[in-house]
Each structure stands twice: as structure tokens, then as C-alpha cells.
Amino acid sequence: VAIRDRQGEGYLPDGTTRLSRDGERLRHFMGTSTFAEATVMPEIALAKVSPEAPFAGAAVFACGLSTGIGAALYTAKVQPGASVAVFGCGLVGLGCVIGARLAGAERIVAVDLSEGRLEHARHHGATETMLGGPDTVASLRESTGGFGVDYTFEATGNVAVMRQAVEAAREAWGLATMCGVAGKGELLEVLPRLLITGRRVTGSSFGGVRGRTQVPQLVERWLGGEIDVDDLLSHRMSLDDVNHAFELMERQDGIRTILEIS
């Protein structure tokens, strides 16, 4: 809260901006302005991670990867032996797959429209994969004796997929966790009967991860070999190519592009 009010306006918590170009004052993007060669950011926005962590790999813990892993470990608190379905296998969804594996889930079903991303999901711990479509909910229910899976995670931001995640959650105790950010004004439609019969719906912001204490712990698990970050770093380029990096992101080429600022 200390940060957020000002961050939305592009200022530091003290109401100033410390960036400029050719004398013109620039605001801070998302409170960090990490696309700048040098930036000033609030001390409370920093987490201290192991000095042995390579920068390129540490970068993905600043948001997407931690969000997904945290959604499974801290928001949903996936139980050992549970069944899990992850809708969307970008960085956040792959994080959910990794978090579910670390939590000891028995079945981890990854759903995506891209075979390439499903391949990534298998690499990170998905025990089954499924091409997404209108029959996804029916297939997941069928494979669980009609009940649905214990934990579902939505990581696409598409409200129709969110609805699938709710409907695929298990009767009596299933938990559907929304990680994606929907378009402005879009609504998630829920059949109340699904709630009454024992499903729960929750959201996860930054995976419920406490940035200053738990991000360093996740980085340790990466360095300890439990999380393969290299597989998630699809392209590396210099800051001059930042617009090309956005193009790659828009056409869903790769999981993450790393900008290296010399």
C-alpha cells in the first residue's frame, strides 16, 4: 500500500520522478522502470537474493514465475497426492505446474492451445497434457470419475477459460485459482450450483508470495536444482531490441525474452 498509490501515477512513494531524457522528466514504469539502464526504486520494493543467482534467471522470479509457483504453494496450498489442472502454459502457468510438482501433486494436467508449450509443461512436471477446447471440462471430469480435479489454476486471463477452470474443479472441495488478468469490464460467469455443491473460487496476486522473504527462498530452490529456469529463458537480446522482444511476446514466441543491459 505504501508503494501502490503513487506507483499507479508513475511516481516514487515520495511523489517524485528520478528519470529524464534530454531534460524531459519521465515517469517510472510499474514502479521499477527496469527498462532503463539506471533507475531509482523504493528500498521496500527490493528483495535480496543469493549473490550466486545469475541475473538472467533471477529476473523471472520478479513476477511471472513466482506468481505461478506461489499460486500453487501459497494461495491454493496444493496438498501432496492431489490432482491439479493448469489452464495456460505461459510463464505463470508453467510456474503453477512447477509449484504443483514441488507440493507433491500426483496428477498434473497441463492444458494449452500450443503443443510447444505443452512440451515445456511436461518438462517441468506435468504428468498429462491436453490441447484446450470446448471439451476440456468434460475430459477432466471424465478422467476423475465425474468429479473434477482437486485444484485448478487459470493463467490465461481469458474469462471463458476461467469459467472452465471453475467448472473443472472437484465437487465438494475443489478450489479454482485465477491468476490471469482479464480484459477491462469482462466478467467471469459462475453457475451458483457449482459453488453450493462445494467448489471455491479464489484469485492470486503475485501467487500470495511475500516478496522480501519468499522470493529469496524460491531463488534458493532454483539454485538447489528444484526449478529449471534455463528452459524458460527463450531469447536473449540487448535493450535496443526491446520492441522486437514485445513483438515476440505478442506472437507467443517463447516463454520469456531476457534483455541484457551492458
Add this chain to the structure above:
Amino acid sequence: VAIRDRQGEGYLPDGTTRLSRDGERLRHFMGTSTFAEATVMPEIALAKVSPEAPFAGAAVFACGLSTGIGAALYTAKVQPGASVAVFGCGLVGLGCVIGARLAGAERIVAVDLSEGRLEHARHHGATETMLGGPDTVASLRESTGGFGVDYTFEATGNVAVMRQAVEAAREAWGLATMCGVAGKGELLEVLPRLLITGRRVTGSSFGGVRGRTQVPQLVERWLGGEIDVDDLLSHRMSLDDVNHAFELMERQDGIRTILEIS
């Protein structure tokens, strides 16, 4: 589950019906057929309550009252000192008010369209009451510094009210519990942003109460003076007047009508 499959068809678990009129076989209504002078019901559908409990008062623990109390105590697990809003003050909603009081909630805001029902709510422990309307969410947020209340309960079955219950739940940890049964095909619309910023939505069937062990406990709390059941028994009539009782229910006259079968 042992009961439910057959119950929907109006049969006992063994697939038979034990009721008849003038030689014509009748099915069992809701698995119990409590409108009959004599009925056969599955032993596992019975809970043994204190022999000191008067029948008329015990009746409301069979469904609505236990559902509301249980939603607060067992589904939402309201914490001492918490803020609570209850949408709808029929028997289920009044049960939520009672449950929130028993759980030690500090603020209990009851919302209904009827001043008479709000009067009941105050009697059972509501600390504030509010006539429902389009501004209900804004009022609840305003009275909590803009954040919303810790626990909301919906007990109307109206999907627009369900949406209000979700939107009035507190940012960061608010829990909205749906107790009402919506019309067939009606959808609850949820702004995903509300979930991402930390609200949860759940449903409650029979308040999460374990019928055989916890209904007797609730009856004990009534006999011990913690729950005023007499206030909820608005009319008493004989079985011959059952259709009049339905009319009273449809025009929301009173909380519950008790049928006395001699």
C-alpha cells in the same frame, strides 16, 4: 451419496417407496416426506437430538437454520472480532447472523428489503441493519474505509445479490459465501479483478454441517439459551392447512410456519 442418487427419484436407498394413497404408490418427497402423518426414511438420514428439545423448535434445525449457522461457523469459519454482512434475512440469513454472533464477530450488518426482517436480525445479533438496494455495496465499502467486510453471506438465491455479496467482501482476504439457490441457468457474474486482489468465493450446502454429529450440538446450544428459536416460528397450523402455509411462505409472511401433526 448413499442417499442422494435415489432421493432425486423419490425412492428410498433400496429403490422402493413405502407410501401410498388409496392403493396408489406415492414417492418420497425430498427423501423424508415429512408432510405425511407417518413415513419411512433411511436410518442414515436421521440425527438423534436431545429428548428435551420440543419438536416445533427442533424442526428448523433440519435445514434452514442449521444451514445459516453452519455457513458462518463451519464453511466461512468467521473469526472473533471480524466484520460480517448478511444479504437476506429469511431463516438461512438469520442463521448466518446467529452463527456470526456465536463466532464472536464484532460487526454484523444485516441487509434485507423488509424492515420486519431487519427487526428479527437485530434481535438475533445484527449490530447494524441496512435496507438493500443498488447502493448497498458502496455503503458497506464506505463504512470500512473503502475495503469491504471480512465475511459476506448471501441467502436470497438472487444472482444480483450474490454479485453484491462478492463485491462487498474485503480486499486482500474477504470471503463471500453463497447459501442461496439460484434459478436454473442463472449465472453469478464476477469481476476477475476482485478475485486477483484477494477475495474468495465459496458455496455452502447445509452450512457444511455434519448432520448426525453437529445438528445435535446446535440443538444443545439452543436448549442452552444461545439461540432463540421461538422468534423464528411465526405461525403454527395443522397439516390440513399446508397449502395456506405455502401461501404465507410465498408472500414472505413470517420466517417459518410449523405444521403440527397430531
